[in-house]
Amino acid sequence: MFISFEGIDGSGKSTQARMLAEALRASGREVVLTREPGGSPGAEEIRRLVLEGDPDRWSAETEILLFTAARRDHLERVIAPSLAAGKVVICDRFADSTRMYQGLSRGDLRGVVDQLHVLMIGREPDLTVLIDIDPSVGLARAKGRQGTEERFEDFGVGLQEKMRAGFLSLAEEFADRFRVIDGAREPEAIAADVLDVVQAELPN
Known part of the structure; x- marks a missing residue:
């Protein structure tokens, strides 16, 4: 099963992806925890x-183009082989982030993103968990990390507000695979809800 986590910057999705991987491994599942952009050496x-x-x-x-190139390499080298081996793949962001951050936030380019996705990627996650949180809270968390990967956070809260609305719209558009989880709680409470959602969808 291929599971993606989505959300605005600072939503807590990376923490929840890690906690889900730990819970599934504890139950005996083989799990690959990965991320985008990245996940393979080239990506x-x-x-x-x-x-x-x-x-x-x-x-x-x-x-x-850069994100699609990274995703293609990630798919070829990590995601597809892991799924073929019967493992659960949990990915921190996937194509929905490109639909939002490049396709929506910086111009009307959603159609371009979707065309490239069909041509070069050709698959969606089986389940997408959207961690929903107030944009000002998420941005404060993200900026508080004080890392070097803050290029998108530097666009400000206006971008995060647009992204939150966009992700919620995607959850309606792809209602068959999206599950929206309230991220304004303690991590353990969020993780319990995420695990319930995933276990309901996981094959035996």
């Missing part, structure tokens, strides 16, 4: 290009 090199530096470093069109 990690592209990650540094797109997440570091000045906010205006790349145009939205260039970003779409």
